[in-house]
Amino acid sequence: MSDVSRPSPAEARAEARTAVVIPAAGRGVRLGPGAPKALRALNGTPMLIHAVRAMAASRAVSLVVVVAPPDGAGEVKSLLDAHALPERTDFLVVPGGESRQESVRLGLEALPTDFGIVLVHDAARPLVPVDTVDAVIEAVREGAPAVVPALPLADTVKEVEPAAAPGEPEPVVATPVRARLRAVQTPQGFDRATLIRAHETVTGDVTDDASMVEQLGLTVVVVPGHEEAFKVTRPLDLVLAEAVLARRRLNDGF
Numbered sequence: 001m002s003d004v005s006r007p008s009p010a011e012a013r014a015e016a017r018t019a020v021v022i023p024a025a026g027r028g029v030r031l032g033p034g035a036p037k038a039l040r041a042l043n044g045t046p047m048l049i050h051a052v053r054a055m056a057a058s059r060a061v062s063l064v065v066v067v068a069p070p071d072g073a074g075e076v077k078s079l080l081d082a083h084a085l086p087e088r089t090d091f092l093v094v095p096g097g098e099s100r101q102e103s104v105r106l107g108l109e110a111l112p113t114d115f116g117i118v119l120v121h122d123a124a125r126p127l128v129p130v131d132t133v134d135a136v137i138e139a140v141r142e143g144a145p146a147v148v149p150a151l152p153l154a155d156t157v158k159e160v161e162p163a164a165a166p167g168e169p170e171p172v173v174a175t176p177v178r179a180r181l182r183a184v185q186t187p188q189g190f191d192r193a194t195l196i197r198a199h200e201t202v203t204g205d206v207t208d209d210a211s212m213v214e215q216l217g218l219t220v221v222v223v224p225g226h227e228e229a230f231k232v233t234r235p236l237d238l239v240l241a242e243a244v245l246a247r248r249r250l251n252d253g254f
């Protein structure tokens with residue numbers, strides 16, 4: 001006899017609480033010397049705070065787990081204490097690891113059990129609009145085990161044979177059909193059990209969490225990304241981020 005009071009898996013997912021893990025433990029080598037990238041300022045406010053606010057802007061998000069530089073957890077906690085978040089949003093801070101993958105895993109280990117949906121969002125993508133965050137959450141609620149926001153590419157992409165030695169040429173081996181390619185952003189959204197299984201099972205170097213779910217043989221779904229969700233990686237990206245914030249201030253009238 002079926003238990004009518006127990007929600008089906010689909011109903012449970014639709015009502016699941018959502019947490020975000022923010023890996024913020026990277027050095028930012030490509031950005032150049034200075035403080036850890038997540039703590040560098042954009043319009044006077046640390047990049048990490050912009051990223052946390054971008055997640056907390058979604059009414060669905062009730063917990064943010066920040067994965068801090070290994071020796072910077074205290075500083076990050078003080079920063080979060082000093083910058084108001086909506087009352088509905090709690091936060092936790094844990095120290096990070098050697099790689100992005102390890103940092104995400106450490107964040108997942110700190111998650112309380114009552115969150116059925118988990119987003120993973122780079123601190124280095126501080127300006128993602130809330131509509132993108134909500135679209136990712138909605139797709140997970142509708143049943144996708146893994147969801148990525150993504151944009152079509154402007155450049156043609158070549159696959160090359162890596163140089164045999166520094167300074168040697170890199171011959172092109174293929175040109176994938178551009179119309180089938182997408183540049184993937186964060187937040188990436190997951191059914192919690194799926195993401196944890198992926199992190200427990202998949203080893204080796206990966207550059208995003210969704211690819212770990214792909215390696216489990218599951219389908220990852222794409223939703224539209226946003227040009228303002230770009231990753232601050234190199235010095236020119238800081239210029240672009242400041243310009244986006246200036247445009248937002250102008251549009252907001254202050």
Ligand SMILES: Nc1ccn([C@@H]2O[C@H](COP(=O)(O)OP(=O)(O)OP(=O)(O)O)[C@@H](O)[C@H]2O)c(=O)n1
Pocket residue numbers: 022023024025026027028029030031037038067096097098099100101103104121122123124125231232233
């Ligand atoms: N050991 C690491 C490495 C990266 N990250 C985080 O993963 C996100 C994406 O990584 P990336 O943009 O590559 O940041 P960095 O690793 O800091 O950059 P770089 O490779 O230039 O050093 C960032 O928010 C970064 O803080 C992390 O939490 N732990």
Ligand SMILES: C[C@](O)(CO)[C@H](O)COP(=O)(O)O
Pocket residue numbers: 100122183184185186207208209231
């Ligand atoms: C997760 C990611 O942002 C998706 O595009 C990206 O792969 C992170 O790469 P990074 O080299 O760690 O910045």
